[in-house]
Amino acid sequence: MPVVSEATCTNKKGCRRCFDACPGHSVPLNEIAKNCFNSHETKTDEKIGRYLGCFTGYSTDYDIRYHCASGGMLSQFLIWLLEKKHIDGAVVTKFSRENELLVESFVATTKEEILSAKSSKYSPVTLNHAIQNIKSREGKYIIVGLPCHIHGFRKYEKMDGKFCEKIAGYFGLYCSGGRTFYLTEYIFKERNIIKKELAYFAYRDEGCLGSLVAGGISGTTLKPFRVAERFQQYYHPLRSFFKPRRCLQCIDHFAELADISFGDIHIEPYSQDTVGVNSVIVRNPQFLKWLHEASADGCMEIKPLEEQKLIESQFQKRQKNTLFLKLEKLCRRKTPQYDVELKNKITVKSIFSYFFTLTQIFIGKHKILWFMIFLLKKKPPIE
Numbered sequence: 001m002p003v004v005s006e007a008t009c010t011n012k013k014g015c016r017r018c019f020d021a022c023p024g025h026s027v028p029l030n031e032i033a034k035n036c037f038n039s040h041e042t043k044t045d046e047k048i049g050r051y052l053g054c055f056t057g058y059s060t061d062y063d064i065r066y067h068c069a070s071g072g073m074l075s076q077f078l079i080w081l082l083e084k085k086h087i088d089g090a091v092v093t094k095f096s097r098e099n100e101l102l103v104e105s106f107v108a109t110t111k112e113e114i115l116s117a118k119s120s121k122y123s124p125v126t127l128n129h130a131i132q133n134i135k136s137r138e139g140k141y142i143i144v145g146l147p148c149h150i151h152g153f154r155k156y157e158k159m160d161g162k163f164c165e166k167i168a169g170y171f172g173l174y175c176s177g178g179r180t181f182y183l184t185e186y187i188f189k190e191r192n193i194i195k196k197e198l199a200y201f202a203y204r205d206e207g208c209l210g211s212l213v214a215g216g217i218s219g220t221t222l223k224p225f226r227v228a229e230r231f232q233q234y235y236h237p238l239r240s241f242f243k244p245r246r247c248l249q250c251i252d253h254f255a256e257l258a259d260i261s262f263g264d265i266h267i268e269p270y271s272q273d274t275v276g277v278n279s280v281i282v283r284n285p286q287f288l289k290w291l292h293e294a295s296a297d298g299c300m301e302i303k304p305l306e307e308q309k310l311i312e313s314q315f316q317k318r319q320k321n322t323l324f325l326k327l328e329k330l331c332r333r334k335t336p337q338y339d340v341e342l343k344n345k346i347t348v349k350s351i352f353s354y355f356f357t358l359t360q361i362f363i364g365k366h367k368i369l370w371f372m373i374f375l376l377k378k379k380p381p382i383e
């Protein structure tokens, strides 16, 4: 829950715009979606929000498809939009050895820069500086972010017409929940990876869903080292140990306020794929047209996808977090306001799940308790 610090705020007018734009305390999901996506062909689904069409697909460039998080469609689409001069750049997030936090966002204006930011970053990412950065440039830009990032930008748009003019659209990532910086610290610790020895790191690389890949020169033996471990084998067993608590209160899985959202599709027959495949939800008619043009140009392969199949393929975050929200309220915790009816009823199972999740978060936050993660870890799925 944000609090404006009157003592440190440099804005003498006391405008509180930061508070108003902050998605922490409220997100009028339905109202914003209605204003943004109101073409006569727009459909509405309780779980995926407003949309025009759903697709599966992948980049036809093998390297992009293989090395990106899912099927490389997000990066490939940005590259196509840049090459066709529909946009002048995109705000993306890359690893940075210089940055203490390991990740940093920037405005990419070339294919190489877009690819330098490929794949998923499972750590907190701030895009706040994107506003000033974009406003100081000529042209139109896309912002790539998680549902919560896009909530903030959509709320901010209303207050800043100049920023709004520079935005070509938002590319959203589906999100079942973010992770704290401790996730990376924990996985490095478990595998004896030393951050300063790294020359390369990815949470997901080399194929569909991919693997953690780390490489560099060992400081003790001075020999090159390489670690590769399947995503589902190291990430899924870690349950919610490193989930930020605010993520339990988020009901937007599919980035409902993005012009187009990208995710995995790990369900038969797509789970047989070993190179990479995406699912995609399009909400803005302009992006639907461009997606078809990009596909006709041969840079990506797309096929229509039934909504039901898409929903089946995903973790039911909205259902689960609606119950968590109700339980948080019952425990008198402050919760964000949504203009969405929270229908599900609290059950014994949901109460158990809520307290078990809170226990995991507590353990994840306290390094002294990390030995318990080893005991409470889930068994990795059989692949």
Ligand SMILES: Cc1cc2nc3c(=O)[nH]c(=O)nc-3n(C[C@H](O)[C@H](O)[C@H](O)COP(=O)(O)OP(=O)(O)OC[C@H]3O[C@@H](n4cnc5c(N)ncnc54)[C@H](O)[C@@H]3O)c2cc1C
Residues within 6 Å of the ligand: 067, 068, 069, 070, 071, 072, 073, 074, 075, 076, 092, 093, 094, 117, 118, 119, 120, 121, 122, 123, 124, 125, 144, 145, 146, 173, 174, 175, 176, 177, 178, 179, 262, 263, 264, 265, 278, 314, 315
């Ligand atoms: C925290 C998190 C949770 C996710 N949860 C799910 C899920 O439950 N189900 C699902 O199907 N998919 C989920 N995804 C999305 C999935 O991992 C892929 O990012 C998505 O399928 C796009 O794949 P791609 O190959 O098209 O993307 P790529 O071509 O690899 O491009 C990914 C783009 O996203 C940007 N990016 C990566 N991480 C972040 C971040 N943390 N914040 C802002 N920008 C970022 C990169 O800079 C890059 O531009 C999640 C992603 C993240 C980061």
